[in-house]
Amino acid sequence: MARMKFLCDAERCIECNGCVTACKQEHEVPWGVNRRRVVTINDGVIGAEKSISVACMHCSDAPCMAVCPVDCFYRTADGVVLHDKDLCIGCGYCFYACPFGAPQFPQAGAFGLRGKMDKCTFCAGGPEPDRSEAEFKKYGRNRLSEGKLPACAEMCSTKALLGGDGDVIADIYRDRVARRGNKGAEAWGWGSAYGQPPKGAAPAAAPAGGKS
Amino acid sequence: MKRAALIAVVALFAAGCMEVEQTVTAEQRQAGSTVKRDTAAWNNEPLANGPKWAKGDRNSWEEQIKKRQLAQNESVRIGN
Numbered sequence: 655m656a657r658m659k660f661l662c663d664a665e666r667c668i669e670c671n672g673c674v675t676a677c678k679q680e681h682e683v684p685w686g687v688n689r690r691r692v693v694t695i696n697d698g699v700i701g702a703e704k705s706i707s708v709a710c711m712h713c714s715d716a717p718c719m720a721v722c723p724v725d726c727f728y729r730t731a732d733g734v735v736l737h738d739k740d741l742c743i744g745c746g747y748c749f750y751a752c753p754f755g756a757p758q759f760p761q762a763g764a765f766g767l768r769g770k771m772d773k774c775t776f777c778a779g780g781p782e783p784d785r786s787e788a789e790f791k792k793y794g795r796n797r798l799s800e801g802k803l804p805a806c807a808e809m810c811s812t813k814a815l816l817g818g819d820g821d822v823i824a825d826i827y828r829d830r831v832a833r834r835g836n837k838g839a840e841a842w843g844w845g846s847a848y849g850q851p852p853k854g855a856a857p858a859a860a861p862a863g864g865k866s
Numbered sequence: 867m868k869r870a871a872l873i874a875v876v877a878l879f880a881a882g883c884m885e886v887e888q889t890v891t892a893e894q895r896q897a898g899s900t901v902k903r904d905t906a907a908w909n910n911e912p913l914a915n916g917p918k919w920a921k922g923d924r925n926s927w928e929e930q931i932k933k934r935q936l937a938q939n940e941s942v943r944i945g946n
Contacts, residue, residue, distance in 0.1 A: 656928060716898075725900040730907075731924075738901045781904040798907040801917030801927065803934055818935030826939040833941065 656819040657714065657733035658776050658798075660807065661827055662707045665834070665842075666814035669694055669705040673806035673815050677709070680777070680805040681794025687758040689774040690806055704842065707806070707815045709774035710735065710756035718748035718757060732798070733820075734776040739792045742770040776817070777804040 669692050677683065677690045690709035696702040712735045719727035719735065726741035727748075748771060749757040760769040779796030782789035789796060797805060807817030816823040831837045838844065908927035912918045917934065919926040937943055 656931075719897045722897070725897060728898045728901040728904065730904060732907065736901075736904065738903075741901065778907065779904075781901055784905050784907070784910050796907075798931075799905075799910040800913050801907075801919060801930055801934075803931065803938075807938065813938055813940055816935075816938050818938070819932065822932060822935045823938070826936070829939065829941065 657821075658712055658778075658818065659733070659820040659823060660707075660709065660711060660776075660804075661816045661823045663814045663816070663827065663830065664704045664706050666812045667692070667705040667707060668812055668814070670811060672809050672811055673707045676805040676809035677774070680797075681775075682790075683772070683794070684760050687760050687772050689756075689758065689772065702842070707810075708754055708756075709806070710752075710776070711754055712774075712776055717751040717753070721747045721751040723747060728781075730778060732778075734778045734798070736775055736778060736780055736793075737771065737773070738781045739770045739772075740781075744768040744770050746771075774804075777802070 671692050674688065674690050674692060678688075681689070683689055690707060692705050692707050694703060694705040696704065712733060714733070716727065716729070716735045718737075719725075719729070722737075723745060724741050724743055726738045727735060728738070729735055744759060746757075746759065746768060749755070749759065756773045758772045760772060761767070775793050775796075777795060777797035779785075779789045779799065780793035782792060784796050784799040795805075797803065802808065804817045807815045810816075816826055906924070908919060908924045909922055911921050917930045919930050
């Protein structure tokens with residue numbers, strides 16, 4: 655059974671925002687809603703600037719699904735987390751629960767009124783009949799039903815963003831890391847994520863101008 | 867006094883009768899179990915000019931989409 659996931663390689667992402675544009679264009683996402691966005695840290699710092707493309711990560715144990723008071727979320731057979739806009743009440747609990755900030759709320763009226771939640775669907779549409787107009791209007795295009803992968807991943811020019819079965823894309827990433835050789839402590843950010851090497855050990859090479 | 871006590875007891879029992887049953891079944895308690903009306907991707911007819919699989923056959927759909935996933939690895943795609 656496939657478990658559809660995204661994986662973004664920060665060593666490859668060039669912050670072109672092609673994934674963001676592809677998503678917007680593919681699903682005709684309204685103004686103010688960003689199902690996918692590129693996050694950059696250390697902007698402008700040579701050697702330390704890193705970008706990553708973020709959207710719904712289709713968690714195996716999704717917190718949005720756990721907190722939804724109307725239980726509008728569901729998981730498809732291939733592991734994609736989707737929701738039913740006919741049930742959503744726009745309460746925003748999922749937004750607070752999501753560690754990736756994936757749920758988006760269109761400004762549906764005056765006084766900051768929140769509309770129904772919108773998020774990345776892994777290009778799998780929603781609970782309306784597949785490829786129907788109703789599905790497109792509410793959830794966007796259903797590319798999985800056409801035998802295709804999400805538009806963002808297929809559009810990515812540097813193939814930083816991978817989409818597909820978790821095992822398959824993890825294998826691709828593993829192969830890539832082995833080829834380029836920066837695995838373990840040589841990788842940028844290792845020190846921040848996993849701590850500094852013990853005293854007396856050879857320090858890892860830090861990029862110029864950046865803090866690892 | 868006796869009458870007031872009787873009214874209080876009746877009111878107490880009536881309040882109990884008005885209580886709505888709120889216990890849920892184990893199935894309802896499971897998050898993500900409410901929405902059941904989505905169609906699986908492999909139950910669709912392939913597009914005329916798109917990737918092909920046998921309608922309703924999950925394995926053939928997974929096989930073709932796996933090829934597409936592997937094509938994201940340029941080292942394999944260009945034979946490096």
